Amino acid sequence: MSDIKKHIIEALGLTKREFQEIKDFFQPKEIKKGDYFLKEGQYVRQMGFVEKGILREFLYVNEKEVTKWFSTSGYIAVDLSAFLFDQKSKVNYQAITDVELLVISKENYNRISTRVQRWDKLDKMFLAKCFSVLESRVVSHLALSAEERYNQFFNLNPRLFNEAPLNQIASMLGMSAETLSRIRNKQSN
């Protein structure tokens, strides 16, 4: 079984048999470094599951670019509320490496529960995990210093620091690139 199927199955909690029922709903898609999977203002008609590579989620606030998240393998790539509520995307997803995705259309997504009985439950649990990640991110901004946020995130995903530009990681952590550079320098001593 390919890695991506493992990723989907793990992330969603599907059995192999359940996945067999719906695997045709997913289309593989490749995105070249620098290209976009989703642009703000577009209707969000599909959801991506990252197999390989990294997508950067970002948006503009007061004309300034803000990196919100990096979707690596096992993560989804979608403006979730725009997808579910049929609204226009508020964010962009750009490939910062070559990326391989499995993509599912809104129509097929809505059809899953006819094939997999407990889908809505599984999907809810998946969403709850995402929710929990966001909750701890909020708390980290309420209670931690820049250096503490760096340490926390570095422990979660050390590899990303070799794969994404520092200024984008800094933005996602809510600090300037210079501050991140200095923290990192300090830590290496």
Next chain:
Amino acid sequence: MSDIKKHIIEALGLTKREFQEIKDFFQPKEIKKGDYFLKEGQYVRQMGFVEKGILREFLYVNEKEVTKWFSTSGYIAVDLSAFLFDQKSKVNYQAITDVELLVISKENYNRISTRVQRWDKLDKMFLAKCFSVLESRVVSHLALSAEERYNQFFNLNPRLFNEAPLNQIASMLGMSAETLSRIRNKQSN
């Protein structure tokens, strides 16, 4: 129909008929100002829907108290991931005014979908809305100043500023009580 039923129905998107099917799953509960609905370390066996009053969600980080959210009418009171995944609560919910809740046990919660066919879907949509609120909170910490965060939140919930102590609101906005006081003073001129 009482206000609370309206709140639940609106928040979850239930029809009146659907709500009739499950209304017995909910128990009313009153909490006096200062008392707790949930304490960290306890297993989370129930979920609360706030009818009247305000619950403050908080936790300790490095021995410092951090206010994470205020649950007012229409909001839920629960450590969601602990509730869903049968873990111990990471947070406390304390009444900062007298509070009226409707409470549902985990057992009854799991039973809802046997009474209301599309429950898992509705519940997921509700969760997605909560997710979306959190997302914009994260972005506000990545991109906005203390004053901008104040303005954004004040527009969302101006009444809270008369009902909750400022130091707790400040904590929830990720700033010191003094900074909040100064911003507010400045705005009133």
Next chain:
DNA sequence: CTAACTTCTTGATTTATGTCAAGCCAACAG
């Protein structure tokens, strides 16, 4: 190979925000 970029680092300076401390006022208890 060289030029043009981009990314990262490092130093100097500024600024937003935190911390500490004092005092005011309203609520409340005795």
Next chain:
DNA sequence: CTGTTGGCTTGACATAAATCAAGAAGTTAG
């Protein structure tokens, strides 16, 4: 009524982090 307490404000000062600026190092394009 009076003392105590908690919530809020205000000023003085400290500091984390942003900004500005220059240069080093690595990458890409011609």
